[in-house]
Amino acid sequence: MEPILKGRNLVKRYGKVTALDHCDFDLYPGEILGVIGDNGAGKSTLIKAVSGAVTPDAGEVFLDGKKVKFASPLDARGAGIETVYQTLAMSPALSIADNMFMGRELRKPGVMGKWFRKLDRPAMEKFARDKLSELGLMTIQNINQAVETLSGGQRQGVAVARAAAFGSKVIILDEPTAALGVKESRRVLELILDVKSRGIPIILISHNMPHVFEVADRIHIHRLGKRLCVIKPGDYSMSDAVAFMTGAKEPDPEMLAA
Amino acid sequence: MEPILKGRNLVKRYGKVTALDHCDFDLYPGEILGVIGDNGAGKSTLIKAVSGAVTPDAGEVFLDGKKVKFASPLDARGAGIETVYQTLAMSPALSIADNMFMGRELRKPGVMGKWFRKLDRPAMEKFARDKLSELGLMTIQNINQAVETLSGGQRQGVAVARAAAFGSKVIILDEPTAALGVKESRRVLELILDVKSRGIPIILISHNMPHVFEVADRIHIHRLGKRLCVIKPGDYSMSDAVAFMTGAKEPDPEMLAA
């Protein structure tokens, strides 16, 4: 099977720091790909490179087998790739609904929308409230709150809800549950499985091994700026994965080819 | 025993949003107090209120039994309370060492330091590097990197290292391992136990139940802006704790008095 999203030989340097070191990457249709690795291993940089948020110094990205060059995240989004960045990428002073619909606002039906281009705020707010309730974020008391006034976890919930609601081809989640509570994390996992059941492949970066092993179909282990190996959760235990990613154990040579 | 840090009847409202709703709080000498609760329950607001970062609308804070009114985090720091805020509170453009020593810089010995007030950069950098190595943050390639160029987890590591290195009376950690990798999280837990063994009490806010149950002596369960109950990890299971904090189960009436 041809990967839906593929990276080859990606390199990214920041001054003296090497964030990506000739890294490869594959996402197959319909799968959940876990990505794990130490802090600073280059996971976020990797997904930024494949989603158009940074331009790699070298290497190529393929979508559906065709070489693509995303000049901006908007390009990638246009191609159906929806990303939750680790920094969440929200406009702090704007409301939850404004942020969820940024760049794809709903307009009022009829004259007001067509001629006066008026936004349909009630509809957007309702949608936002629904999506957040699906995630169990009941503690948001005021849907018109500015995002900067939300708690860390609430903010993350909004970002995840946005990606899940709009992604059509690939959804990329960079540590989506880092700040979430137990209940909310669980809901996100359910959401991920739900999205998968709609046939959309997902990239899940996480430091939470149980979560990754629970939902991922394959696990990409990232180490020192490159893909060390890819494992199936059924074949290896969490300790193995942790051992690989921290350099405590070397993976078998044949795995490297995978 | 008298609590070393005590909050009574704390209230904090943001416009229509109630973040703290007549909340009580106790930290006893030498203990690790876990604080758990849903997203947006008001945990961060609580520790901000006791560490001087926000002024509560009502209620009182006591340190060592004496009523205190911290006008700023600096006051609290002066009293020996060191806090890692959820937002990390670092100056993005400054280097790791600059951030770690912010407000308590080391000066060169001799004339240069005394008269020209020159900073002792090599010493500060060495200290920073050592503390980060203790946390296992080996992926930081360049100790002079600006904090804004660090990965999410690296940044958090720096903040935790700072608090642990300088806290003298109370150390407060708001989700210190949220963005950390497996190895780094483990190191932070070890660090927490180490700090405790030095006799310094710690407040640990976390959504990671296993971590909290592993290190905490008592667990403060926060719900809807107030302390719902306090449990001992030995007396209750994680499921119980999660049930209390999500409202799935009501704690016994006598626990509420605790």
Added chain:
Amino acid sequence: QDKIGACLITKTDTNPFFVKMKEGATAKAEELGIELKSFAGKVDGDHETQVAAIETCIADGAKGILLTASDTSSIVSAVKQARDAGLLVIALDTPLDPIDAADATFATDNYKAGVLIGEWAKGKLGDAAADAKIATLDLNVSQPTVDVLRNQGFLDGFGIDLADPNVIGDESDPRIVGSDVTDGNEEGGRRAMENLLATDPEINVVHTINEPAAAGAYEALKAIGREGDVLIVSVDGGCPGVQNVKDGVIGATSQQYPLLMASLGIEAIAAWAKDGSKPQPTEGKDFFDTGVALVTDEPVDGVDSISVEEGMDKCWG
């Protein structure tokens, strides 16, 4: 050196007065084969740019400088530096303080320009002058020399006690309703007039620092229908200004001759470069007076004036 170099330094080069001065100088310089560089402050009162300009002229090896100084006494040390370097420095329009700091001064007498319009306004009002309501629209809060000279000249001509003749606004005569600043343009003129009208809608004599300010003041009066019964006087004598006198916008204006000053200045530099001769001042004055004339079609006894037609012939822009 192939060509004689000369510099013209004006207060600004946005005020039409100085623009015309520059045109006059440029035309004359071309005629005499002199290479002219012109400099100007960025705003009225911009003294440092003028100092820098003098230094640049020295660096450039120019033979002489024509200068309308923003700060007549502060500029003196820079002027001295230039003269020490062998340049001829001629003050145009505004004398330096002391006047002999420059090699020569080709100036109009701004104080006299003010006196003329003051006397004219007084004469025009006749007996009503005793309870006139006067507004003065001045240049800006830094009160540069021209501003003071024209304003105080006008008040003097109108017969008002000046208190300190170096300061605007310290007079106690009840006939003065007030003064405001205009930056010497239409917008400021209108705003200042409006403010003063709100203070006292009965104002019937308006002194304006220059003709654009007068035009602005007129718009403000027109807006409340009082353009017919207020006397506006001004100074400058630019063509639109004289035209405005003709149209009845301005009652009378004191005409000055920037083109003349400039071309005389250029000629003096040419002479200096040729044989080292310096121009001589007008008989009985310590500067070369290029003259000022009151332009109005409604002459008043005892005040010399020329007709609008004559004024149109001599106007400068």
Added chain:
Amino acid sequence: MGSEMSETTSRSDDYESVIGQSAQGIAEFDDDRHGLIHKVQHALHVTPSLVPLIVLLLSIIIFGILLGSKFFSPFALTLILQQVQIVGILGAAQSLVILTAGIDLSVGAIMVLSSVVMGQFTFRYGIPAPMAIAFGLACGTLCGFINGWLVAKVKLPPFIVTLGMWQIVLATNFLYSANETIRSQDIAAEAPMLQLFGAKVQIGGAVLTVGVIFMVLLVVVLAYVLKHTAWGRHVYAVGDDPEAAELSGVQVKRTLISVYMLSGLICAFAGWALIGRIGSVSPTSGQLGNIESITAVVIGGISLFGGRGSIMGMLFGALIVGVFTLGLRLLGADAQWTYLLIGLLIIAAVAVDQWIRKVSV
């Protein structure tokens, strides 16, 4: 292997199994603060532009008490509107730019150049007035486009771009117009359309000019656009955090360029309004347009760091300065003292604003 997996699953799951029974519904709290004051506080909190409005009303009242009917006359009150119209229109342009975390030092210069183009095209080249006005508007938009292009595409700091533009446009203006004024009488005779914004309109007892009405309408329309259209939200998002906006799907560059173009166009309208106000076309007017418009914007509560504030506030800010200026003049302060007192009052106005905000949290 299968068993290990299920074991893993159950492990991470066990303490989470109770979640299904967790409480539903949104938290609600008693609020023991009631009554009028609290309502007012809340209103202030959700509508920040009310704050400059209050300061404005306060200052009108104070001057009204001090000055009586001199100040409360229709003449004086409409005069303030007329005096602030140019700053108000420029302030609208400035607000847009500042909301994107930029700054536009060239607004005044663009205004003047546009008015000169309108005038000179009519009088020098004999083009019919409506066409000449169109050229003037196009000229302003073009200047804005250049600003926007340099800011968005070449990524230069807006301060530098518009500082350069300011000098370039002003110099062009003087070189092109040769500092010649076109007189009011000539315009009235030959191209009265240029003076359209000066035309008087009687509404009830008050006499307003077209320019004043234009200013108010412009601000109202822009307030609507900023609040209720996608483009408006994008403007805020870009100013708030351009990187986050880019990552979350805003076409940052396009938004920036459109903002600067619109700002240029509005400046050109200000140029047209300027002709209406001063009657003539004068290349030396409007030189303080930039600093005055920025002042109005900042007093109105828009953050210079972008993304926060409302354009209504700008209008109130402009009016506050207008009220102070006229009020002080009417109190008899002379020009230098007025200057000094306005400095004090601007600080005081913003201090009061800040204080009300603090009380209203």
Added chain:
Amino acid sequence: MGSEMSETTSRSDDYESVIGQSAQGIAEFDDDRHGLIHKVQHALHVTPSLVPLIVLLLSIIIFGILLGSKFFSPFALTLILQQVQIVGILGAAQSLVILTAGIDLSVGAIMVLSSVVMGQFTFRYGIPAPMAIAFGLACGTLCGFINGWLVAKVKLPPFIVTLGMWQIVLATNFLYSANETIRSQDIAAEAPMLQLFGAKVQIGGAVLTVGVIFMVLLVVVLAYVLKHTAWGRHVYAVGDDPEAAELSGVQVKRTLISVYMLSGLICAFAGWALIGRIGSVSPTSGQLGNIESITAVVIGGISLFGGRGSIMGMLFGALIVGVFTLGLRLLGADAQWTYLLIGLLIIAAVAVDQWIRKVSV
């Protein structure tokens, strides 16, 4: 219960047990980019103030080629230094404020008022010159303190505070000095110390003034202080993110007040230098000090949003403008053309700067 606890522990621990054996040491990577260009790029990357320096050198070279010895004379080159000294000193004050994410519109006004105080105290009240100078310096510091107090304690936006201060100080200056200039000759005769900064110093072939040397020393000292002392790092931290700085233990208010006070003191020194430069004490000087100093700061690469940039860059920025101005004038461009070209060149200089930065990443 004990058993349950140990079970819990082991659970969260089991997959983590291998961590003990994890790799040690800091990651290192091959860097396949070598050679001179890469070294240059790296130097540019770590020392951003090199970039304006390069632009400065380029412009000197270009004007040198175009103008030859007229420009490359010691007279012309030291002239540039003399012409930028005031802007350079004010720029140092401005840099400090802008690094804290503020802006100081009052620098020029404070400078003039201080110089007037020095002059009037000597001549009006007959106080000995050194005392009068001390009063002048105190006056500048006081103005700075008021600015800082309003910004830090009352939390007003710096733009508004210093805008108000600008007007207040300027008006005070005019009112106090009664617009009177104190003549150079008088100062030279009675209080030559006031003209100290104008004294010439022969260093090798070049003639420098004390003012120029002061400017250079000031910038060097401030660069040291900002980089190598705790206070300097706090200034950056406050400008970067004041909330984070506060939370991490910086006394934000005290730092802000000290910055504005120091800025006021430096402005007062600029006032002293101004007397040296123009010889006399002139209340109308220095009105463009604010915009010129901000321009120097921004061209020098300091961000108006605070926390980023170096004060050395400001000096190069001021010199770039000085070189352009003198060079263009010597090339014979007249005033408006010079403004136009300087406008273009400022944009170009910053564009080149931006381009070099991009290449050097």
